[in-house]
Amino acid sequence: MTMREQLEDDIKQAMRSGDAARRDVLRFLKSAIHYEEIEKHQELDDEGILTVVGKQVKQRRESIDMFRQASRNDLVVKEEGELAILAEYLPEQMSREAIVELAKQAIADSGAASLGEKGKVMGRLMPQVKGKADGTIVNEVVTELLSGS
Numbered sequence: 001m002t003m004r005e006q007l008e009d010d011i012k013q014a015m016r017s018g019d020a021a022r023r024d025v026l027r028f029l030k031s032a033i034h035y036e037e038i039e040k041h042q043e044l045d046d047e048g049i050l051t052v053v054g055k056q057v058k059q060r061r062e063s064i065d066m067f068r069q070a071s072r073n074d075l076v077v078k079e080e081g082e083l084a085i086l087a088e089y090l091p092e093q094m095s096r097e098a099i100v101e102l103a104k105q106a107i108a109d110s111g112a113a114s115l116g117e118k119g120k121v122m123g124r125l126m127p128q129v130k131g132k133a134d135g136t137i138v139n140e141v142v143t144e145l146l147s148g149s
Contacts, residue, residue, distance in 0.1 A: 007029065
């Protein structure tokens with residue numbers, strides 16, 4: 001079953017069960033996928049849909065941070081609920097230890113020795129962890145390893 005079919009089935013299931021919050025999040029995701037398809041002038045495959053889900057997850061995380069800073073706990077709870085629903089569509093996330101191992105390998109392969117060469121490492125590493133690790137964490141790990149912390 002493709003991700004698109006799974007999403008359609010989950011929307012129908014949410015409608016049948018009366019779960020309005022889940023239904024709304026999934027409809028919004030479907031809309032974001034449709035918008036991306038219009039923008040790219042082609043139908044997205046599962047990898048493209050994963051990219052859209054990743055963008056939505058990132059937006060929710062940023063919103064949660066902003067709402068926490070503004071002491072809007074009601075909106076934090078709402079966004080965390082939406083984030084949990086969207087996270088179901090992402091592959092299992094890599095552990096920090098696994099990211100460190102891949103980062104060490106990417107550093108060795110690229111021959112990077114300083115923070116100024118972080119772009120080389122990130123260029124090699126990001127395709128390997130795409131959809132499986134948060135880019136912020138990957139960036140932190142590479143920075144720590146290159147700075148020798």
